Amino acid sequence: MIDLYLWRTPNGYKPLIFAEEAAIEYRLHPVNISKGQQFEPAFLEISPNNKIPALVDGSLSIFESGAILLYLAQKYQRFMPSETSAYYEVMQWLMWQIGGLGPMMGQAGHFKNAAPSDVPYAKERYFNESHRLLSVLEKQLTQREFIAEEYSIADIAIFPWVYAANGSYLDIDLGRYPNTKAWMDAIAARPAVIKSYEIGAGL
CATH class of the missing domain: 3.40.30.10 (Glutaredoxin)
Known part of the structure; x- marks a missing residue:
């Protein structure tokens, strides 16, 4: 255990x-x-x-x-697939979340919710980058059910950040990203x- x-x-x-x-x-x-x-x-x-x-x-x-x-x-x-190309497709999106989406949204959330004073430049910078990354995800999810070919640790890693961003943490309207919204809703419905x-x- x-x-x-x-x-x-x-x-x-x-x-x-x-x-x-x-x-x-x-x-x-x-x-x-x-x-x-x-x-x-x-x-x-x-x-x-x-x-x-x-x-x-x-x-x-x-x-x-x-x-x-x-x-x-x-x-x-x-x-996590074992075949080489499929393995690295999942791996690159896992790294994308760890190195990009998570840190940028985390900073956006800090300056929105926890900073002791308003810092407009920081909020603009991190929210803009969060939206850029969501645009990357939106393109990847065109005519796809999952981030890679099958449900993987890439979906598991990315979902909680998108789910939080769509909520009060960042208040990002995912209506701008319909593929991402549909993917998020499907993952959120998994038992x-x-x-x-x-x-x-x-x-």
Whole structure:
């Protein structure tokens, strides 16, 4: 059984969605970041970057959501194709989320919701980049059901950020991105995703 350390953030939902989709056994350890629990010594032993999520599997501990998804995909042989071209199609979109969509939307959310003073330049910069990245995603989803050929860890990684952006976190109207909106609605309706957000709401 694996142990998952997370909170109800876009990154935190990624391994939870995987676990529910793959129906694997796990123990859930909430790390309330609003109370600073990510800085507690016991958690820092697992995640030295003081960020959620983190995973423990026996003597192995992993931090960083992308690394966790790759580990889970390889361990359980789910949601990651083995054929080379298909593998790297998923991999490039996973990296795109980790290096682009997540950080840009995270900064946009910070300057919208948490900055101690209004910084119009920062908000404009990060919201503009978030919209540019959504335009990239919109093009990829033209006549596609999923990010790659099949449902994969790319969808699992990207969905929570788009879902949060469409909500009060960023208040982005996905009506501008109809392919992305249709994809998001379809992923949100998956039973494992519904259950994951129910679990997150109860933390």
